[in-house]
Amino acid sequence: MAEKLEVKQGTLALMILKTLEGLGPLHGYGIARRIEETSKHRLTLNYGTLYPALLKLEQEGFVTAEWRQSENNRRAKFYALTAAGRKQLARETREWHQTADLIAAFLAPRREGP
């Protein structure tokens, strides 16, 4: 079984935003499940990590929250992406790719000059 990872600071917000973009409004449980599935269960999210992150996104105006009936008739708090959240997602995605490329280039085995 793959090694379990703690989610890295700063990347969780991006994962949440991406999840909401793909699936539309979703409750905390759904978000957690989705992130764990996408990571092929290498990531675990406990409540103490997930909910402060959601609140922070709400405070920053990237998501809104609202109580609604869920698909199996439970009351749950649903989070939805705002326009500002969409922009933030685009920006963070771009930055993340750039960083990843950079790190990859750095870590690639380098050929020594002749």
Next chain:
Amino acid sequence: MRHVRAALARIAGLFAGPRADDDLRDELRAHLEMEIAENIRRGMHPDEARRQALLASGGLTQAAEAVRDQRGLPWVENVAADFRYALRALRRSPAFTTVVVITLALGIGANTAIFSVVRGVLLKPLPHRDGDRLLYLRQSTDGPGGANISFSVPEIRDLRNGVPSLPGIAEYSPWTLVLQGREGAVRINVGLVTGNYFEVMGLSPVLGRVTRPSDDGPGVPPVAVLTHEYWTKHFGGDSSIVGKQLTLDKKSVTVIGVLQPAPFFPDRVDALLNMVNSDHHLSATMVEGRTHRMTEVVARLAPGATVDQARTEVDAVYARMLREHREAYDPASHHRVAVIPFKEVMGERARLTLWLLMGAAAFVLIIAAANVANLTLMRGVRREHELVVRAALGAGVARLRRLLLAENLVLTLAGAVVGVLIAIGGVRLLISFAARYSPRANEIRLDAAVLAFALALSVALALLLSFAASLPKEGTFAGGISAGVRRLSGSLRKQRLQRALVVVQVAVSVVLLAGAGLLTRTMLRLSDVNTGLRTEELLTIQVPLLTPAELLFNPAADAGAKERYERMRREVAALPGVIEAGVGSPMPLRSTDVRFDVKAEGKAPAVGEALPHAELRTADPHFFRAAGIPLLKGRPFATTDGPTSGKVVIINETLAGELFPNEDPLGKRIAWTGDVLRFTPISGDWRTVVGVAATTRDGGLDAEPRPVVFMPFAQMLALGGGLVIRAESSAARLAPAATRIVRRIAPTAPVENVMTIAQFKDQSVAPRRLNATLVSSFGILAVVIAAVGIAGVLAFSVSARTNEIGIRMSLGADSGRVQRMILGEGGVLLAVGLVVGVAGAFFATRAIRGLLFGVEPHDPITLIGVALMMAAIGVGACWIPALRAARIDPAITMRAQ
């Protein structure tokens, strides 16, 4: 934008009520239930499903706590909680809280009040525009009265032409004029200034205009600019004053403006006038006489120039002056010039005294802080059990430290609030005190900077107190609890700190007391100074009948004035209860600036030795008997020493010693001499010495006695005369009757300083008395706090050793022995404190040498007296806890275990 929004949301989150918590609980529970449902769906047993879900959640309470931290600002909430807790804890020990707050309030109050004076008088920027570029020039010579001889117009002209770094050099000549008002005549102090004065000083009018260069020279209308203080005090801030006429020295002068509030140096003035107001200031005497020095010089530094640069340039010009005008600079007097920032010169007289008081106040604060530290330590020990429990419930050392800090902040801030209230009362008193030393006393205020100082003090104290207390180390708690101990104190270490603090208190108290003792002795010595005359029952009235202009330019007025003085004298002498009345100038014990060189016939001074520079005083035949100045040799003046008879003088003992050492001066001849005589109506004729008078302390009680030549009132111009009246008893009660006579005979003359010599002497001792009183009250305060400190520490030690004492007593120690044991414990601390304190005083008192008179800084009587006093009070303070220890009943103590 995003951060602002988040910050606002979090601040709003501070006020989120219980609904937000309910909402969160519902959300977390919904999550959990969905997870359980999913687990069941996957085939788990419901119990197992719940267990797994809870395991995955990572703890609901922890999650709620994390969300709560994200919702608001956790540190704000924690701090608020800490303060709530601190207040609750302090309410539970009201006695401790009261003692600490009062102690701190006294310390902080004293420091705040003194600091407000230091700031107002020494530190605050001057109100003048770019006041830090303003310079004061001072010319001085050796000998009495030589500290500041001011400048002559030709000297200033040389400086103007030769110092490029001082493009603006302004003249300011102090002068007095008689203002004729509705309530009679008064003399006012004015400054005669050049037109560039206000530009150089950087002062602007609040009403009308100030003078400008076009107001210089002869033939312009005389104008006056009132100072803000005089305008508010004497014209009630009348805004229609501009354009009105004042009658000054019987001439009409137009008020053109009112100046912004500003301090003046060297003396307070009422108005600033252009030079045309004084004929003398435009005369050749003034403009051409190099030794005719009566003008102060202020200058403004050129942009980019430095004070050092100005100093170098001024020194160069001055050296050239000394070379080119040898006749004006007697080499034996060591003429020199100093360039001083104006702000510094203003604080000159106040500086030493103020730093002394600031130091004394700081010492009081040190003692107070030491006391509070001790009280806190003791309380800390009593609370150790509580702290242990708190630690066991999860409070870390950092958290405990924060609690302690919150508590100490509450204490010190409360102390600061009460202290500032004390300071508000004290500052009023201090302003009148500071006015004796500084022209800037009215700038003293409890302003924002002073309040910030008090706040900074209290926060610093709180930090100090919180970190002085040693907290148990992390991890020692558990052991303590399992062992069931109620106290953890690493008691030896803690007690050592407490003892050290007591030693510091005693030592610092001794230093303060030593200072207070020296200043008190200075004051007593000063009151005991033999003034040279009989001060009891002597009334003086100053009545300048002639203005300086009349004296100099109207010889005819002189005879009339003398006749009126004699009429006043005769009528006053005839009043019942008057033994004798005389006329002379100036009044006894008052100094005069009228000083010239004196030479004796047939004697040349040794090379490099200056001629005596003697005060010129006048006296009529009745003066010496009325003033009670003993004639040591010869005779007083007689009515036969008239204007046309042989010229005679009486010299004082000091001058006799300088001119005629080991010789009888009677019958010898002396004469005024020196270049400056040509600018005066005083002749350099030979005059025969007919008497030698006892030396009186005219330059101030603490000053060196000065040489004096008395001239017969009839043989000299009637300059600023007055009456000296010797009464049989209660001289002060003669004042109204005598003043009535004077006013009737001289209705337009100002009548000044109607007071007894005893009152005047008292006035001149007053600043020293205030010094002594202030430092003494600080000293007493310190001793009281220190005594409480010693008693407190011993009492604590007794209560901590109750068991031990009980055991000792049950083993046969009697109560006397126990008492001696506790007294011994306190005595050691006291003795060490005394030794350290006396050693400290030995060094510290050297700093105040300049404020002492007639007593050495390490005066053994004072030091021994102070040490004995501290020892007595200290032993007294030890006695109370020692008695308590002796009364311990071993039976009760043992049973309590």
